Amino acid sequence: MVIASAHSQRHVSAVADxxxxxxxxxxxxxxxVEGxxxxxxxxxxxxxxxxxxxxxxxxxFYNLEKMWLTSDFKNTKSVFFGDH
Known part of the structure; x- marks a missing residue:
């Protein structure tokens, strides 16, 4: 699973495209694809x-990282690029 941010609605759509x-x-x-x-x-x-x-x-708001990054996922790796 990949969780990423983009700067604006236009940026989110452009990255997805x-x-x-x-x-x-x-x-x-x-x-x-949805959304x-x-x-x-x-x-x-x-x-x-x-x-x-x-x-x-x-x-x-949705904070998916909190839902998925638990002690049950010991092999989970978080990598942050740019501004987070």
């Missing part, structure tokens, strides 16, 4: 990988 095009052009087929029109939270499901793209405020 880029990921979807790259996935398809790499020959992996189509991915399912692309709204731009606050986009979910991309490739079957093997789930990508959550958020605006910073939306990411703080």
């Amino acid at each position: 880029h990921l979807l095009r790259t996935w398809k052009n790499s020959g992996y087929g189509l991915a399912s 692309l029109a709204g731009g606050d939270w986009v979910l991309i499901d490739t079957g093997d990988i789930i990508v959550h793209l958020f605006r910073p405020e939306t990411r703080l």
Whole structure:
């Protein structure tokens, strides 16, 4: 699972669009996507990988990291790039 932030609704949509095009052009087929029109939270499901793209405020509100980063997930690794 990938959880990432983008600076604005436009940025969230642009990153999601880029990921979807790259996935398809790499020959992996189509991915399912939800929330692309709204731009606050986009979910991309490739079957093997789930990508959550958020605006910073939306990411703080839903706080998926808290739900998934528990002691049950000892092999979970968090990597932060840029401003978080």
